[in-house]
Amino acid sequence: xxxxxxxxxxxxxxxxxxxxxxxxxxxxxxxxxxxxxxxxxxxxxxxxxxxxxxxxxxxxxxxxxxxxxxxxxxxxxxxxxxxxxxxxxxxxxxxxxxxxxxxxxxxxxxxxxxxxxxxxxxxxxxxxxxxxxxxxxxxxxxxxxxxxxxxxxxxxxxxxxxxxxxxxxxxxxxxxxxxxxxxxxxxxxxxxxxxxxxxxxxxxxxxxxxxxxxxxxxxxxxxxxxxxxxxxxxxxxxxxxxxxxxxxxxxxxxxxxxxxxxxxxxxxxxxxxxxxxxxxxxxxxxxxxxxxxxxxxxxxxxxxxxxxxxxxxxxxxxxxxxxxxxxxxxxxxxxxxxxxxxxxxxxxxxxxxxxxxxxxxxxxxxxxxxxxxxxxxxxxxxxxxxxxxxxxxxxxxxxxxxxxxxxxxxxxxxxxxxxxxxxxxxxxxxxxxxxxxxxxxxxxxxxxxxxxxxxxxxxxxxxxxxxxxxxxxxxxxxxxxxxxxxxxxxxxxxxxxxxxxxxxxxxxxxxxxxxxxxxxxxxxxxxxxxxxxxxxxxxxxxxxxxxxxxxxxxxxxxxxxxxxxxxxxxxxxxxxxxxxxxxxxxxxxxxxxxxxxxxxxxxxxxxxxxxxxxxxxxxxxxxxxxxxxxxxxxxxxxxxxxxxxxxxxxxxxxxxxxxxxxxxxxxxxxxxxxxxxxxxxxxxxxxxxxxxxxxxxxxxxxxx
Numbered sequence: 001x002x003x004x005x006x007x008x009x010x011x012x013x014x015x016x017x018x019x020x021x022x023x024x025x026x027x028x029x030x031x032x033x034x035x036x037x038x039x040x041x042x043x044x045x046x047x048x049x050x051x052x053x054x055x056x057x058x059x060x061x062x063x064x065x066x067x068x069x070x071x072x073x074x075x076x077x078x079x080x081x082x083x084x085x086x087x088x089x090x091x092x093x094x095x096x097x098x099x100x101x102x103x104x105x106x107x108x109x110x111x112x113x114x115x116x117x118x119x120x121x122x123x124x125x126x127x128x129x130x131x132x133x134x135x136x137x138x139x140x141x142x143x144x145x146x147x148x149x150x151x152x153x154x155x156x157x158x159x160x161x162x163x164x165x166x167x168x169x170x171x172x173x174x175x176x177x178x179x180x181x182x183x184x185x186x187x188x189x190x191x192x193x194x195x196x197x198x199x200x201x202x203x204x205x206x207x208x209x210x211x212x213x214x215x216x217x218x219x220x221x222x223x224x225x226x227x228x229x230x231x232x233x234x235x236x237x238x239x240x241x242x243x244x245x246x247x248x249x250x251x252x253x254x255x256x257x258x259x260x261x262x263x264x265x266x267x268x269x270x271x272x273x274x275x276x277x278x279x280x281x282x283x284x285x286x287x288x289x290x291x292x293x294x295x296x297x298x299x300x301x302x303x304x305x306x307x308x309x310x311x312x313x314x315x316x317x318x319x320x321x322x323x324x325x326x327x328x329x330x331x332x333x334x335x336x337x338x339x340x341x342x343x344x345x346x347x348x349x350x351x352x353x354x355x356x357x358x359x360x361x362x363x364x365x366x367x368x369x370x371x372x373x374x375x376x377x378x379x380x381x382x383x384x385x386x387x388x389x390x391x392x393x394x395x396x397x398x399x400x401x402x403x404x405x406x407x408x409x410x411x412x413x414x415x416x417x418x419x420x421x422x423x424x425x426x427x428x429x430x431x432x433x434x435x436x437x438x439x440x441x442x443x444x445x446x447x448x449x450x451x452x453x454x455x456x457x458x459x460x461x462x463x464x465x466x467x468x469x470x471x472x473x474x475x476x477x478x479x480x481x482x483x484x485x486x487x488x489x490x491x492x493x494x495x496x497x498x499x500x501x502x503x504x505x506x507x508x509x510x511x512x513x514x515x516x517x518x519x520x521x522x523x524x525x526x527x528x529x530x531x532x533x534x535x536x537x538x539x540x541x542x543x544x545x546x547x548x549x550x551x552x553x554x555x556x557x558x559x560x561x562x563x564x565x566x567x568x569x570x571x572x573x574x575x576x577x578x579x580x581x582x583x584x585x586x587x588x589x590x591x592x593x594x595x596x597x598x599x600x601x602x603x604x605x606x607x608x609x610x611x612x613x614x615x616x617x618x619x620x621x622x623x624x625x626x627x628x629x630x631x632x633x634x635x636x637x638x639x640x641x642x643x644x645x646x647x648x649x650x651x652x653x654x655x656x657x658x659x660x661x662x663x664x665x666x667x668x669x670x671x672x673x674x675x676x677x678x679x680x681x682x683x684x685x686x687x688x689x690x691x692x693x694x695x696x697x698x699x700x701x702x703x704x
Contacts, residue, residue: 033122033123033160033161033162033186033204034160034186034204035062036062036063036066036067038186038187038204039063039122039160039186039206040066042158042184042186042206042208043067043120043158046118046156046158046208047072047117047118047156047158048117049070049071049072049073050074051072051074051116051117051118052074052076052115052116052117052118053067053072053074053075053076053116053117053118053119053120054075054076054077054078054111054115054116054118054119054120054150055075055076055077055078055119055120055121055122056078056079056106056119056120056121056124056147057078057079057080057106057121057122057123057124057127058077058078058079058084058088058101059079059081059084060084060087060088061122063120063122064077064099065092065096065099068092068096068098068099069096073096073098073099074098075098075099075100076099076100076101076102076111076116077099077100077101077102078101078102078103078104078106078109079101079103079104080103080104080105080106081103082103085101085102085103088101089101106124106128106143106146106147107139107142107143107146108142108146109146109149109150111150112150113149113150114149114150114151114152114153114155115150115152116150116151116152116155117151117152117155117156118151118155118156118157118158119147119150119151119155119156119157119158120158120160121147121157121158121159121160121161122160123160123161124143125140125143125159125161125167125171126161126162126164126167128140128143129166129167129170131166132166137170140170140174141174144174144175148211151211152211153211153212153213154210154211154212154213155210155211156208156209156210156211157207157208157209157211158206158207158208159171159206159207159208159209160186160204160205160206161204161205161207162202162203162204162205163203163205163207163246163250165247168243168246168247171207172239172242172243175209176222176239177222178211178212179209179210179211179212179223180209180210180212180223180225181207181208181209181210181223181224181225181242182207182208182209182210182225182226182227182233183205183206183207183208183225183226183227183242183245183246184205184206184208184226184227185203185204185205185227185249186204186205186206187204202253203249203250203252203253205246205249222238222239223235224236224238224239224241224242226241226242226245228275232275234275234277252270255268255270256360256361259287259361259362259363260362260363260364261363261364263289263363264287264288264289267286267287267318268286268287268361269284269285269286269287270284270285270287270357270361271283271284271285272284272285272354272357274342279339279341279342280339280341281339282338282339282342282353283336283337283338283339283353283354283357284310284336284337284339285334285335285336285354285357285358285361286321286334286335286336286337287332287333287334287335287361288321288322288324288325288332288333288334288335289325289331289332290322290325290326290330290331290332290333291331292331294326294329294331295329295330295331295332296329297328297329297330297373298329298330298331298373299330299331299332299362299363299365299366300330300331300332300333300334300362300363300366300372300373301328301330301332301333301334301372301373301374301375302333302334302336302351302354302358302372302373302374302375303324303328303333303334303335303336303374303375303376304336304338304347304350304351304354304374304375304376304381305335305336305337305338305376306376306377306381306382306403306404307338307344307381307382307383307384307403307404308382308383308384308401308402308403308404308405308411308413309377309382309403309405310337310338310339310421311413311415311421311422311423313466313635315335315337316421317636321333321335328375330373331363332361332362332363334358334361336350336354336358338350338381338384340384340386340399340401340415340420341386344381346381347374347376347381350381351374359372382403382404383402383403383404384401384402384403384404385401385402385403386399386400386401387400387401387402387412387527388400388523388526388527390519390523391519392517392519392520393519394516394517394519394569395416395418395517395519395520395569396416396417396418397416397417397418398414398415398416398417398424398523399414399415399417400412400413400414400523400527401413401415402429405428409428409429410428410429410456411426411427411428411429411464412426412427412429412458412527412528413425413426414426414494414495414523414527414528422576423465424494424495424567425494425495425496425497425524425528426464426465426495426497427458427459427460427462427464427495427497427528427529428458428459428462428464429456429457429458429459430456430457430458430459431455431456431457432455432456432457457529458500458527458528458529460497460500460501460504460529461501461504461505462501463497463498463501464497465497466632466633466635466637466693467604467632467635467637467639468497468498468501469693469694469697470630470632470637470639470693470694470697471498471563471565471602471604471639472501472502472675472679472694473630473672473693473694473695473697473698474600474602474628474630474639474641474697474698475506475561475602475675476668476671476672476674476675476694476698477600477628477641477643477647477650477662477668477671478560478561478598478599478600478671479598479667479671480598481506481509481560481561481671481675482506482508482674482675482677482678484508485508485509485510486508486509486510486559486560486561486596487509487510487511487512487558487559487560488502488509488510488511488512488559488560488561488562488563489512489513489514489547489559489561489562489563489594490502490511490512490513490514490562490563490565491513491514491543491546491547491562491563491564491565491566491578491582492513492514492515492543492564492565492566492567492578493513493514493515493517493520493521493524493530493538494520494524494565495520495523495524495527495528495530496513496524496525496528496529496530496538497528498563498565499511499513499530499536500528500529500530500531500536503535503536505678505679506678506679507535509535510534510535510536511535511536511537512536512537512539513536513537513538513539514538514539514541514542514543514546514547515538515539515540515541516540516541516542516543517540518540521538521540524538543566543582544581544582544587547562547587547590547591547594548587548590550594551590551593551594555594556593556594557593557594557595557596557597557599558594558596559594559595559596559599560595560596560598560599561595561599561600561601561602562591562594562595562599562600562601562602563601563602563603564578564582564583564601564602564603564604565577565578565603565604566578566579566582567579567606568580574607574608574609574611574612575605575606575607575608575609575612575613575616576606576607577604577605577606577637578603578604578605582603583603583616583619583620584619585619585622585623588601588619588620588623588624589623592623592624592644595644596644597644597645598644598645599643599644600641600642600643600644601620601624601640601641601642602639602640602641602642603639603640603642604637604638604639605637605638605639605640606636606637606638608636617629617640617704620640620642620704621704623642624642624643624644625643625644625645625646626642626643626645626646626647626650626651626703627640627641627642627643627703627704628640628641628643628650628660628662628701628702628703628704629641629701629702629703629704630697630698630700630701631697631700631701631702632697633693633696633697633700639697640704647667649665649666649667649668650662650665650668650703651703652665653665653703654703659699659700659701659702660699660701660702660703661699661701662698662699662701663695663698663699664699668698672694672698676691676694
């Protein structure tokens with residue numbers, strides 16, 4: 001392409017002299033906004049062969065000629081450049097005798113009123129509206145006025161445009177009333193690039209404005225629609241819907257263009273929607289890049305996450321997806337997650353749906369392969385079923401869902417839809433008669449595959465969340481917990497997995513759970529196997545007030561352990577767990593008073609705001625003489641253990657540059673073994689499955 005043919009400034013696009021020079025130097029057709037094949041599906045939808053058509057700013061495009069050749073033979077063409085009009089008239093005189101060409105300014109046309117069924121504008125508005133100066137806007141107003149004048153009622157102004165922000169705003173204001181406005185997204189081959197889609201950096205739109213009959217006695221109609229992938233349209237409540245549609249596609253095109261040219265520097269994801277937007281996104285595509293030297297298996301691949309498993313750390317976090325990409329060994333991995341409320345077929349059907357969109361996120365230089373690697377776990381996409389929907393005045397709408405987890409295990413999950421990417425509770429399901437370990441024996445796998453959800457119950461002897469496992473491991477820091485009767489208070493129930501487990505495996509411990517939401521208590525009882533008894537009770541109420549009132553009732557030193565497992569309802573905060581009210585100085589003082597001299601406050605801490613996190617840790621250290629932080633492997637959660645009385649054996653393990661390795665303390669190791677033995681005696685052999693996690697957690701603890 002001879003790039004000198006392009007103007008030095010946008011203003012030159014308005015000048016007759018520029019276009020005369022352009023067409024003098026270029027005889028071959030120049031398709032700025034796509035070929036006939038790119039646009040024909042829109043044109044044929046709205047224009048009939050017998051319609052009288054006016055093409056404004058025709059240039060030397062072949063569009064009119066190609067329309068003529070397929071039966072549209074009543075076409076008049078105008079352009080401001082006399083040179084191109086002579087070229088086009090000469091080129092078509094013999095082959096297309098009915099088609100006319102005239103040198104004419106679209107702002108001052110010689111044609112009569114209501115003369116045309118359709119006016120086609122392929123880039124002329126964009127060439128004229130190069131800025132928002134008063135003089136430019138006046139020219140555009142004249143152009144729109146002339147187009148409206150020459151169109152019949154029910155005639156159509158078919159505009160092909162890039163719809164940059166200033167053009168879009170002018171267009172929407174000009175056709176605000178008295179016109180039905182429809183928008184199509186057009187993917188076209190760029191004449192300015194080689195082998196790239198123009199839509200990758202500059203998306204092209206076809207606006208179709210239909211002139212409606214106006215009447216003084218009737219209100220002016222305002223109709224705005226945009227085309228979906230098929231033949232359907234979405235009607236917008238206002239012009240804002242069109243603005244959002246166009247802007248979102250422009251932003252997506254910018255993302256694609258950047259991804260084609262550069263490795264990503266920060267997380268990038270794209271939501272793909274079906275025509276039914278009420279269901280939410282159908283797919284989410286996360287792009288993960290690795291250094292070229294780590295892409296041993298190739299440049300590009302796609303990984304489809306099995307249904308229901310999108311909330312697992314490996315698939316739901318940036319670090320997890322990077323680890324997944326490293327295991328896959330591709331320079332760029334697009335991780336595809338599927339969403340609840342949608343129905344999916346098999347792997348091949350999903351591949352077909354996402355193929356073109358996923359490839360749009362590939363880097364430049366990708367070989368034009370007919371097939372590209374599509375990875376997943378196992379041979380299918382697993383299963384996912386919503387078994388209950390509910391709503392709560394406190395927690396909002398929620399769902400209970402089941403899916404197939406690792407090695408065919410059935411998993412039940414509670415999700416608050418205000419935060420749909422976070423599981424509140426997960427429990428592994430088992431057959432009611434199955435009290436054996438959930439190991440990897442072939443018999444057990446076969447039985448799990450044969451079982452359906454109606455014959456399964458929650459396995460209360462198994463903890464699914466790693467941070468729950470870490471909390472249980474931290475109980476080994478509490479002396480004499482297993483050998484004597486003690487009281488534990490847990491603030492926050494969720495689906496009840498943690499309190500149910502502690503009650504099952506530590507029979508001498510009396511558990512009191514405080515839960516603000518009565519709907520969640522019923523949900524835990526109905527769907528997650530929670531059973532209240534003398535040794536485990538749930539109190540419905542505010543945890544802060546309950547703790548204060550309990551202290552006022554004279555129960556100082558009554559509890560051996562207090563556990564905060566309560567999330568914040570405010571998603572805008574930088575700390576999602578615990579709720580900030582539970583780590584205020586006053587309540588921490590109440591917690592310390594409620595604990596026995598050998599007791600501890602244990603809290604799950606999730607904070608992406610470093611300043612807020614440090615403030616919480618400082619408060620804990622100010623209120624308690626010894627605070628131990630236990631990281632949760634491959635997780636954003638951290639477990640904090642605040643001791644009422646410091647343990648000298650733990651203090652002696654402290655080293656500036658290394659973790660505590662708590663199990664190197666004979667006292668902690670003995671307490672840990674006592675905890676393991678106690679749990680092993682009642683959990684049907686499940687504790688060995690979690691012991692590795694417990695040991696890893698304790699040996700990576702730090703003294704704060």
